[in-house]
Amino acid sequence: MKCLPHACKAYASGSAGTAFTNLITHLLAAQCLITEPWPQDHSYGLSDGQHFDFIIIGSGAGSVLANRLSEVEGWKVLLIEAGSDPPMESIVPNYASATFQSRNSYPYYTEPGENFCRGCIDQITFWPRGKALGGTSSINGMLYMRGSPGDYEKWHLEEGDGWDWPTLKEYFKKSEKMVDPFILNNPELRKEHGTDGEFIVDQLNFTHGDIADRLTNAYKEMGLKYLDDLNGPSQLGVGKLRGGIHKGRRVSTATAFLNPISKRKNLYVIKHTFVHQIEFDKEKKATGVKVTLIYGESQFFFARKEIIISGGTVNTPKILMYSGIGPKKRLRDLKIKVLSDLPVGKNLQDHVRIPIPITLDTGAERRGEEFWQKAAAQYLIDQTGPHATNYDQPNINAFLSVPDGKTLPDVQIDHNYFVPNTSHVATMCEKVMFYNESICKQFVDWNSDKELLFVLVSLCRPHSRGEINIRFENTIEHPIIHPRYFSDKRDMETFVKALKRVSEIVKTPTFKDMKAELKRIKFEGCDDLEFESDEYWECMARTVTYHVFHPVGTAKMGKPDDPEAVVDSRLRVYGVKGLRVVDASVMPTIPSVNIQAAVMMIAERAADFIKEDHLKSQNETVTKDEL
């Protein structure tokens, strides 16, 4: 904005003055409307020692469960959330990353990597997790991806366990409300989707459409198939993304599953409340939780039927271990009484990825302050434009296998595109990718007069397994996170092959037309290696190690004889009673795609297990049709 040479009298009369003043009033009012009808906080009305039928810890997957369990009118359900209502930055899609370093996130960091993250600050990487209603679904990238049957084969342990693909597909569809007209108007595509669920899935393509088209063409020139729907039977190919953004606002598990039922009399949501541990009776039955309320007051709440932990992959193992469920040795070292000796925190998996930096010249111009002011006004007026889309990015994805022809993809490819001189490049590099100053400076320099594209390649099904552990006796301490990226050499073999294949995108006619240049990241230890050789790509993978924020598996579902299993196929914790885990930590293996849809599916699946287990013998009524 320019400074005015004279003081400006704001006109509030005359037809032009009135129109402009009305606009300003409208914009101010519009900002106040960017909120959601979050459920009331019941913590003030509850008393110490109060009883419920079910206690759910955490409102990510927990929001889905809270909805389904409170459908039973006779059940009193308590949902405990450590965070509070999501802020405006969560609702407005383009501001998602502003939540990562805020009170709405747990700012977790991994331990220093020996063979990865060499170019990261202190050789560690940033793992934010959501701390708000909706959990991580309130801070995430909003992509809705389901994966394909092969992703869930290892989850199906035996006949009749309810984890076969046809059953899972129905549970995916149960939550989903597909509204993208392109899908709805095509009967073949439509039949793959749910249309009556709570979680709205829409198109995401509102910005950088030209770049999205060019990327799509380039992948087609590389031989990839165009897919009308990346949530169809296979992901191998290239296509447009869909996700949880509707009418310019984020759809989270809280907006979808909690807000519409906030008036249910049998559901009690308490916010700003931290669960330290689960209480057990002499028969090892989970009876209650010890919490700290917002002003530091300790209380206990009790569950007649069950306690369900939905704290997410990092926090669930913490809660379990502080409650005496975990590796015996570690618990004893910390003087925690062992109730069940289980491999909690092991089996950690994540989608590791790195950016391939490419400069482009399509003639795109820098977006200055004026551009972003107009974008803000556009968003306030009708919730469209760059702020209405996730990270202001071209929303297409590609998936390929190396060699071609496998049933499941080896890598998922997404993209970050920046017009010249984008200030966000530096912020993202330092604060999110967590790379060191020298690497970030190279990115900024490349972007100073050219467009910069990060082709982000992530490994779909890693073999490497990491581990999460508690650090001290104190329950609020951040845990020790060892992701152990690339510790299994099969991962690096596949990844290097994929990086070589994907980087060939610069040779396509479409990329040549954009004057694409593959950039070499300078880093001591990689500089002497031949550019684009296997050794160079391996060095890059171990240097600019990044990830897709998808940790899973730390309370693995498995059979009783599986030494890695923490919960059974009905998600009940082994060795104790009345306790389940329902979140991303139960995944035995990570699906090839983004995982939030699978987390909601797990919660839907679990809700029916719980209803089956508790409604059989009783006369309690379900108010909504079950699956």
Ligand SMILES: Cc1cc2nc3c(=O)[nH]c(=O)nc-3n(C[C@H](O)[C@H](O)[C@H](O)COP(=O)(O)OP(=O)(O)OC[C@H]3O[C@@H](n4cnc5c(N)ncnc54)[C@H](O)[C@@H]3O)c2cc1C
């Ligand atoms: C930056 C980012 C981008 C992502 N992008 C995508 C994407 O585009 N698409 C996709 O599919 N997936 C994405 N993901 C992953 C996905 O969002 C998560 O895997 C998923 O939401 C996890 O759900 P959850 O229920 O397992 O855990 P969470 O959603 O993390 O829920 C756990 C909840 O439990 C609460 N809690 C934890 N401990 C306690 C305690 N002791 N007391 C009380 N409450 C507690 C937390 O505050 C939190 O609300 C992304 C993740 C991140 C971080």
